[in-house]
Amino acid sequence: MSLVRFGDISGNLKVRTLLQRAIERDRVAHAYLFAGPPGVGKFAAARAMAAALNCEDYAGDSCGECSSCRAMAEGAHLNYIEVEPEKGLLKIDKIRELQKILSYRLERGHRVVVLNGAEHLVRGAANAFLKTLEEPTAGSTIILISASPDSLLPTILSRSQRVNFRPLGVSEVVAELGDYDLSGEQKKAAAMLSGGSITRAKEALDRGVFARRAELFERFASLGSKNGAEILDAAALLAKDAEILELLELLKGWYRDRIVDGYGCGDFVVNRDILKGGGPGTYNAVKGFTRAYAAIEEARVNITPPRYGNKALTIETMLMTLRAVEASH
Template sequence: MLRFEDILGHEQIKEYFKNALERRQVSHAYILTGEAGMGRKTLANAFAMALQCESGTAEPCGVCHSCRQFLSGNHPDVVYVRHEKPGSIGVDDVREQIINDVTIKPYSSPYKIYIVDQAELLTAQAQNALLKTIEEPPEYAVLFFLTTNAEGFLPTVLSRCTILKLKPLYDHVIKGYLKDHEKVSDHQADVCTAFARGNLGRAIALSGSEEFVQMQEIVLHLLKHVMDMPVYEMAAALKEMKEANLNINDCLDFMQLWFRDILMFKATKDTSLFIFKDEYKYIRKIADHSSFDGIEKILKAIDKVKVRLDANVNFELAMELMLLVMKENIV
C-alpha cells in the first residue's frame, strides 16, 4: 500500500502533497531531489496514486479501480519514462514517451502522470525539448523528475518546476525500522544506521549485505589489533581487504566511526553514545592508550588516505602510511 502515513519521514513533503490534493492545487512539474534510496520514487508514487484515486481524498483508498490498476503496475494514465542508453535520457526518449504522448487525453483518470527516474541523465537537448511541455502543458499533465542532482538541470527547467528536496531521516527512525522490519540485532542496527547517514534505503541494503558483514569482520580485526601488529601483518590485512574486493571508501568510513567511538568514550565515558556497543572492551583499551591529539592525527590520516586514493596513489602505500599513523598514536 502507498499511503503517505506509511512513508517514514519527509513530513514537510508529505504535508505539501496532501495540501495540494485537498485544495486541488497541483503543479504541472515537480523535481524531487535527494540521494538514491531516500524515497523519491516512493513519494512520487504515493502522490501519483492519490491524484488518480477515485475517492478524491488526500490519501489513496487502495480499493478503487484506479488504485488497483496502479498497485498492479498497469495504470494507463501513469507513464514511467524509460531510456535505451544507460548513461543518458535523450531527445528521442522524451519525444516518444512524453512530448508526443501528452497530447492524448487520459483514458480514465483526471490526470496523465509522467515519472522520470534518474532525471539527472536528461541531456541538455532533451531538457530543451521538454521546455514547451513544461511551460504550456495540458491541464491534466503532471511531470515528476526524480534526481540525485538537481543542479544538473538547465536554469530554464528549474525555474518552471516545483523543487522538493528530501532530507535525511533521524537515526532513531532508521534504527527502529531496521529492528522492527528487517529483524537485525541492536548492534547491527546501530552500525547500519550510522553508515546510512539518514538514508533508509541504504540502511536496508546494508542490513542484508553479506559483503558489509565481511567488511566489518576484516576491518574490525585490523582496528582492534593494529597497536600490536608488526608491519608484515598489516600488509597481510591490507591484502585480505583488496582480495575480498571490499569497497575501500566503506572501510575508511568504518574506521572513522570506530575512532569516533573512541573519542566519545575518552571525552565522556558514556557508553550509551557508542555505535560499537559490543566492542566496549577494545574501545576502552585503545582509549586508554591514546591521547586526544593522537586520535585527531589518526582521523586526519584517514581523511588524507581518501584524498590520496581519489588521486590514484598506490593503494598499499597509502593505506600502510595510515596504519603506521594509527600504530604510532596508540601506545
C-alpha cells in the same frame, strides 16, 4: 508493483503534508523536483502522489480500494509513467518517447510522469526535456527525482518546484528493519551507519557489508605494523572490492566512534557491539583519529562518480595516512 500511500512512507512528515495539501487545495505544480539522498522516500512519495491524484475516493490519502488504486497496485495505470536510466544514462530517445506520450489527450484523471535519476540526463536529452517543462501539458505533472540536483541544468531547476527530502531518523530506519534477524543494538548500528537511508541500510545488510565490520576494523587496526609493500597490496585489494564505497563508510564510522569515545562520550558510539571503548583518550590520539576520518572522506569523494579518480592510488594514499595514525596510537 504495490500501491504506495502517503501513510506508508517513513519520515519527512513535512514533505508529505505539503504534497497532501497541494492536492487537497488543487494547487499541484506542473513540475516538481524531489531532491535528497538515496533511500529517504523520494520515489515512494512520487508514487503516493500519483495514486492520490487519481484516487476516486481521495480523503487525505488514496483509498486503496477504487479501480484507480487497484490499477496502481497492479502497475497498470495508464496515467502513471516511470522513466528510468538505462546503463546509467537518460538519453534523448527516452525524452522523445515521453513527449509523444504527453501529446496524447488525457481522457480522465491526472497524468503523472516520474523521471527517476534525473541527474543522469545527457545534454541533448536535458535540452529536449526543457521544452517539455516550458510547455506544460494540462492535467499532467512531472516529478524529477534526483540525489544530485545541483548537476541539473539551471533552467530545469528554475522550472521545477523543489521539494527537499531529509535523511530519516535512526528510529525511522530501525522501524523498517523488522524483517532482519538482528538485535536491537545491531539494527540501531545499521541505521546510524546508513546515514538516514532505508535503502542503504537494507543493501548493506543484504549484501553482507554490515557483517564485515568486525573483520574490517581488526584489519585496519593492524595497519601500524605493515610495511610499504603490504600497504600497496592492501590498497590494490581494497580498490578492487565491489563494496568499496560502503566499506569506506563503515571505516569512517569506526574512526568517528573512536573520536567520540576518545572525548569520553561513549554513549554516542555507534558500533558499540564491536568497539571496546577505552574511555577518554589523549589529545594526540583523538587528533590522529580525526586525521584518519578526514583521509577516508577525501578518498571516498575522489573515487565517487562523477570524479572517478584513480582508485588504487587514492586508496594507497589513504592507507599511508591510516598506517601513520595507527602506528602512533
